Amino acid sequence: MVRKTITILSQLALIHVFYFAGVGLAHILSLPVPGSIVGLVLLLLSLFAGIVKLEWIEKAGGWLLAELLLFFVPSAVGILNYKEILNWQGLETLLLILVSTFIVMAATGFTAERLYRRKRKGEHHS
Amino acid sequence: MTTALIILIGTIVTYVIYRASKVVYKKWPLPFFHPLLLCPLILIAIIQLSSLQPSDYALSSSLWTHMLGPATVAFAIPIYKHAPLxxxxxxxxxxxxxxxxxxxxGSSLLLSLVLHFNGDLLISILPRSITTPIAIEVSKTIGGLPTLTTVFVIVTGVIGGIIGPYVIRLMALKSPVARGLALGMGAHGVGTNKAMEYGEQEGTFSTIGMIMAAGMTLVWAGLLIPSLLQITIL
Structure with missing residues (x-):
């Protein structure tokens, strides 16, 4: 238990190194991309270059991805600061987001599924 | 109370309620019990019933909000593992x-026009389907209100996480690539979290879909959205 916690914490520290490097780089070069995405690219490049081994970060990375919803919770509670949207327009907004999200998912999934089937068919014929 | 103590309490309370919400959702997988709906609602109830200010809670839970950054970095792992795929x-x-x-x-813009939304509300809602940090950037670029955009991004995530499985069934999406891309495109990180429940391939496609969606929306924000807004609002 103790060893597992230490492993996760040290791996988390390593991921933070990439995060802060990304934030710093984005700031210095005033990139239009958030630091966390720059950090993602840096980590990806380091993995491909063999500078970082997958085992060094896999446990903490798995935890971060599995608990992703937890990290959205404070922002979701932050909706409290927008009490004024709890009116008719708020309800309309909710409806807009519901309908639009449905259409977006359906359109994206439909396109991908069609292309996937066509590609698989092509592979079978060749 | 010192700031450190406030953060310690907020971190623990948020975590415990989140864990409990997950247990409830696992036992009764009803849309209303989705952890990103149930857990914030319980916390909002606690804040409203006590003398706490929303800003006190924001400070006390800032450790978890901070983790969004490293979590985004960690998305490099599934991409690396499934690069050939x-x-x-x-x-x-x-x-x-x-x-x-x-x-x-397009659909956000058209529906906004149908509902007679205008100004800040309309512009701030356009980048709502992409991941928060980039949605904020896009919102700034096109002249929206970043805080309002954040709210729309979160609401999109909650709704997307709930309706995603229904869309997959209704559209008969069978391949991991279609399922993953639909979830990652439609509901950013929350959709990707759902995709990982389907399987590792779905999770990977969702991750890449989420990142590509953010990148492409940044491009549209520079090239397409300004002229679209000019045509529709003027």
Whole structure:
């Protein structure tokens, strides 16, 4: 238990190194991309270059991805600061987001599924 | 109370309620019990019933909000592990996400016009289907209110996480690439979290879909959205 916690914490520290490097780089070069995405690219490049081994970060990375919803919770509670949207327009907004999200998912999934089937068919014929 | 103590309490309370919400959702998988709906609602109830201010809670839970950054970095792991799979499907990914981002912006704009939304509200809602940090950037670029955009991004995530499985069933999406891209495009990180429940391949396609969606929306924000807004608002 103790060893597992230490492993996760040290791996988390390593991921933070990439995060802060990304934030710093984005700031210095005033990139239009958030630091966390720059950090993602840096980590990806380091993995491909063999500078970082997958085992060094896999446990903490798995935890971060599995608990992703937890990290959205404070922002979701932050909706409290927008009490004024709890009116008719708020309800309309909710409806807009519901309908639009449905259409977006359906359109994206439909396109991908069609292309996937066509590609698989092509592979079978060749 | 010192700040450190406030953060310690907020971190623990948030974590315990989140864990409990997950247990409830696992036992009764009803849309209303989705952890990103149930857990914030319980916390909002606690804040409202006590003398706490929303800003006190924001400070006390800032450790978890901070973790969004490292979590974004950690998305490099599934991409690295499944690089060959992604390379093999690159055409499908690019085409689907191009379609998805255009439909996201287009449908938000059209529905906003139908509902007579205007000004800040309309502009701030356009980048709502992409991951928070980039949605904020896009919102700034096109002249929206970043805080309002954040609210729309979160609401999109909650709704997307709930309706995602229904869309997958209704549209008969069978391949991991279609399921993953639909979830990642439609509901960013929250959709990707759902995709990982389907399987590792779905999770990977969702991750890449989420990242590509953010990248492409940044491009549209520079090239397409300004002229779209000019045509529709003027």
């Amino acid at each position: 992604l390379r093999k499907n690159i055409t499908i990914i690019l085409t689907s996400i191009a379609a998805g981002t255009l439909v996201a912006i």
